[in-house]
Amino acid sequence: MIKVGITGGIGSGKSTVCRIFKVLGIPVFEADSVAKQLMNTDQQIREQLIGLFGSSVYLSDHTLNRKYLAEIVFKNPSLLAKLNAMVHPAVGKAFDDWYLIQQAPYALHEAAILFESGFYKKMDKTIAVIANENERIDRVMQRDKINEELVRQRIKNQLNDTERIKLADYVISNNDNELIIPQILEIDKKIRTNG
Numbered sequence: 001m002i003k004v005g006i007t008g009g010i011g012s013g014k015s016t017v018c019r020i021f022k023v024l025g026i027p028v029f030e031a032d033s034v035a036k037q038l039m040n041t042d043q044q045i046r047e048q049l050i051g052l053f054g055s056s057v058y059l060s061d062h063t064l065n066r067k068y069l070a071e072i073v074f075k076n077p078s079l080l081a082k083l084n085a086m087v088h089p090a091v092g093k094a095f096d097d098w099y100l101i102q103q104a105p106y107a108l109h110e111a112a113i114l115f116e117s118g119f120y121k122k123m124d125k126t127i128a129v130i131a132n133e134n135e136r137i138d139r140v141m142q143r144d145k146i147n148e149e150l151v152r153q154r155i156k157n158q159l160n161d162t163e164r165i166k167l168a169d170y171v172i173s174n175n176d177n178e179l180i181i182p183q184i185l186e187i188d189k190k191i192r193t194n195g
């Protein structure tokens with residue numbers, strides 16, 4: 001079984017694309033949601049986060065104060081890098097444990113910053129989901145009920161689509177006027193036959 005990383009900028013439609021891969025019987029490891037989960041449950045990560053960001057990083061019910069954290073790190077790339085360095089090893093371990101028990105032709109590792117984190121080097125193949133920036137911004141503003149400025153801050157901390165296309169083995173283009181299912185079926189067929 002091979003490991004296929006799937007990535008894309010905020011609002012590109014990675015999760016939407018992954019839902020279709022799941023229908024095709026492909027297991028998907030959702031790195032971003034595992035990271036969020038670990039920040040709530042892993043004692044060592046909790047202590048490191050409080051050490052770096054102060055106790056306000058957790059709410060009174062002990063869950064992560066995501067709004068507070070996002071406001072700090074998306075304006076400060078060096079703190080964002082420190083946060084990632086605290087969380088990534090545990091996510092990598094969770095992926096390795098998860099991967100061992102999967103049974104399928106291949107498994108997907110979905111992560112927004114697969115290339116930026118260097119995690120793509122552990123993958124056999126990679127897929128980039130791309131979409132025009134304006135469409136992505138509109139989608140995220142609608143989905144998360146946040147303003148354009150906040151979406152743009154997050155975009156600034158990610159690669160752009162030209163860089164993603166260069167690094168990826170396969171590309172799925174997900175603008176509003178494009179059909180993603182035929183693109184996914186073709187990539188699925190190629191991976192099942194050639195990897």
Ligand code: ATP
Nearest residue numbers: 009010011012013014015016112139143174175176
């Ligand atoms: P994030 O990195 O923020 O998690 P994502 O890349 O996983 O984002 P999705 O959550 O899949 O993106 O998509 C963002 C929003 O855009 C969702 O509300 C989704 O329903 C919508 N969306 C995705 N693809 C399309 C499309 N082709 N046309 C219209 N809306 C779309």
